[in-house]
Amino acid sequence: MSTTIEVEQATGPDLTHRLRDAIQNAEFAPHQRLIEADLSERFGASRASVRTALLNLAGEGLVERLPNRGARVRAITVGEAIEIVEVRLGLESLVARKAAENLTTKDAAVLRELRGRIESAANEGSLVEYSRVNQELDERIREIGAHATATQLLERLRAQSARHQFRLAFVPGRAATSAPEHVAIIDAILARDADAAEEATRRHLAGIIAMLRAMD
Known part of the structure; x- marks a missing residue:
């Protein structure tokens, strides 16, 4: 027993x-x-x-x-997804800031590798791979940021809005817009520029909110 x-x-x-x-x-x-x-x-x-x-x-x-x-x-409406991303905006900006502050040499090598994979997937039009690498990037930034409370909340929030964001990833031309945004976040963290990392994250998520509103 x-x-x-x-x-x-x-x-x-x-x-x-x-x-x-x-x-x-x-x-x-x-x-x-x-x-x-x-x-x-x-x-x-x-x-x-x-x-x-x-x-x-x-x-x-x-x-x-x-x-x-x-x-x-449970079906998540577009309106709910927008609210979730609005909350994520504050949490992910905090985590990106923490990641820039906590970055180690080993972390930097991993981020550079992810940066290259994001650009390759976007350039090749491999949207499934692009979506997968972006998810890896998000997970890695949370690990580097090491903010336990924000990470716990984000894991729940991201799961709820993931279906809508997966749809956005396949909107024609979306990868060409979002890839440079992800690269900007990575570069800011690599530069250990906490303010730039926070701002790049806010800009990226604000774009997602705008697209969700257009869907609605």
């Missing part, structure tokens, strides 16, 4: 993360039912762990639980 408890405790947080990523990457559609038995088989987890993960994601606003009908993916 103790062995079962230990397994569930070990897999619970990981399952929440994996299911969050699946929703964020549009593997589940808005309003799609999330059946515990199916999820248990798909992720190789116990029903209790699946139930815990769904409760966690319901608390994050990604899943909604319906009386006598189980759980389903």
Whole structure:
């Protein structure tokens, strides 16, 4: 019995993360039912762990639980997505500032490599790869910024608005606009210029808000 408890405790947080990523990457559609038995088989987890993960994601606003009908993916409206990015603007600007202040030589090498991959993906028109590298960049900046509270909040907020931003990534010409914005953020952090890193991040997210409003 103790062995079962230990397994569930070990897999619970990981399952929440994996299911969050699946929703964020549009593997589940808005309003799609999330059946515990199916999820248990798909992720190789116990029903209790699946139930815990769904409760966690319901608390994050990604899943909604319906009386006598189980759980389903919550549809995030464009209006909600705009509000989420408005909140992210303040948090991500703070994290970018912290990243510029905390930058190490090792961090700088990783950012330069990501910079090259962003430019290559944008130039080649590889939008899936471009979107993937941008996600890696966001994660790396949060790691370098090392602001635990902001990171925790951002992980939840980004998951909620990810579907709309994924759509934006495939708008014709979007990569040509956003790639230089990401490069500007990287260059400011590499220069250890906290003010410039904050401003470049604000400018980038303000552009996302403007595009979401146009969609709405």
